[in-house]
Amino acid sequence: MGIGIRVSRIKAEEVRKLLKLMGVLDEKFKVAKVNDKVIFPITRELKAEEVDEVLKIESNACIVGFEFEPKLRKPRSLIEALSGKLEPWMLAILPRSFSIVGDIAIIEIPDQLYSYRSIIGEGIMAVNSSVKAVYMKTGGTEGIYRIRPIEHIAGERRTETIHVEYGCRMKVDISKVYFNPSLSYEHVRVASKVVDGETVIDMFTGVGSFALHIALRTKARVYAIDINPEAIKYLNENLKLNKLKGEIIPIYGDAREIINSKLQNTANRIIMNLPHNAIEFIDVAIKALRDMKGIIHYYTYVASHEGITLERDKLLMELRRNDVEAEILEARRVLEVAPYELITVFDVKICRK
Ligand SMILES: C[S@@+](CC[C@H](N)C(=O)[O-])C[C@H]1O[C@@H](n2cnc3c(N)ncnc32)[C@H](O)[C@@H]1O
Structure with a gap:
């Protein structure tokens, strides 16, 4: 059980800023919301003068014991996102890079990992919060239009997006155009x-x-x-x-x-x-x-x-x-x-x- 400060929602933002300034807000845990109250996780007991500062903002603030939920940290790489979900040999053959067009990611997946394509797609979205859809390449650029065949593996089933390149905005449908x-x-x-x-x-x-x-x-x-x-x-x-x-x-x-x-x-x-x-x-x-x-x-x-x-x-x-x-x-x-x-x-x- 951790300790926290319970305040009314109306005063919550002001108290949050103060706790942050004092360096006591525990950022490893999520802030809890219970009915019309907000409970901020703190790293230690407050000193008397710190309590006075809080009470100046919210006279009904009180210290409570609470089971805070830990914050989930965003994985830093695709390998990190997938470790524990794929075996080490699979991680070893996982491509280290993928393309991003607008908010759509496109990745080449080795044949041996085909059955894990959705997990890999979800991993890409976990690493890049701006990615909303993931497709895998299923062949090379082909035909007169030079389009690459793709298969949906995670996120929204959408192939149209707006890509920004050095300030130039380009709407594209990755399934219809090169x-x-x-x-x-x-x-x-x-x-x-x-x-x-x-x-x-x-x-x-x-x-x-x-x-x-x-x-x-x-x-x-x-x-x-x-x-x-x-x-x-x-x-x-x-x-x-x-x-x-x-x-x-x-x-x-x-x-x-x-x-x-x-x-x-x-x-x-x-x-x-x-x-x-x-x-x-x-x-x-x-x-x-x-x-x-x-x-x-x-x-x-x-x-x-x-x-x-x-x-x-x-x-x-x-x-x-x-x-x-x-x-x-x-x-x-x-x-x-x-x-x-x-x-x-x-x-x-x-x-x-
Ligand atoms: C490699 S893509 C280049 C696209 C663009 N220049 C770029 O940098 O993204 C080649 C384009 O040429 C078009 N294309 C192929 N044959 C063509 C032809 N005979 N006349 C005009 N366009 C053609 C395809 O439809 C495709 O969009």
Whole structure:
């Protein structure tokens, strides 16, 4: 049994502040509420002068014995949240990290732990109080829309959320559109290169991550194309969620057809974030450049460190085939997507031969 001070609810907040100031409030236990009274747990008997201070606030305050409930401490890591619930060998193979998009967490769970997926999901929510739903990956990004299959494992059954990236608000549905929170720095890096007055084509825009960051910072015009109608639907919503300096023109359709039909000879900068086959669109990207000159941000998968040279040569060869001179301004590892598999970006300056 512990000791506490019982006071009326009306005076409770004032007394709580005083006890805290005196350093006697026992934070390891929960404050108890009994009928119209509040009982604060204290760490020791009060001295006479301390009692007088309390009585000045609440003349009916009295010291009581009470069985206080201990406070549950939030676990600091997923391992800590799950220790005691999973066996040590299971904890050893548990992934150390997971992605968070808005208030939804997405984790990759090893096959051996599949039957423990709900416990793992609950553990993630216990560690991160802002996470309201947890999904597990059930495959890699696939199909033309580059969506990753997922399965619900804990919390709310909701796949739509608002993700905030360096102040940019993006509504996404993780089951309907591509979205990767690990690209945040890359979105900002590219946006920081754009200056007022530029015309940019974001050929594979998704929910508009690059386009939104650009238009947040600069008075540029961005044509933002995607073949997934859901991506364009969310981009249209995202235009309303952000106060933009620049202009974004969302366009639903195939980047090749859109550029060929209405965006030839238009832009001074092109973003090509379609790492598995951007190479197939180099010819139209060149056609989209005004006077065949400007900058292309070209993303590709690279199998290893040596693979960067291979991919760079492939890109330069394709550019030469399209009658332009090219200078690689920067080659940057963006993200490791699997062991020995990287997304790499080449920033390339193009000019007519
Ligand atoms: C890897 S995601 C990039 C999304 C976005 N740029 C980002 O950083 O989050 C590629 C996007 O390209 C779109 N896409 C694929 N093929 C396309 C095409 N031929 N024309 C236009 N968009 C295409 C997909 O729907 C997907 O949203």
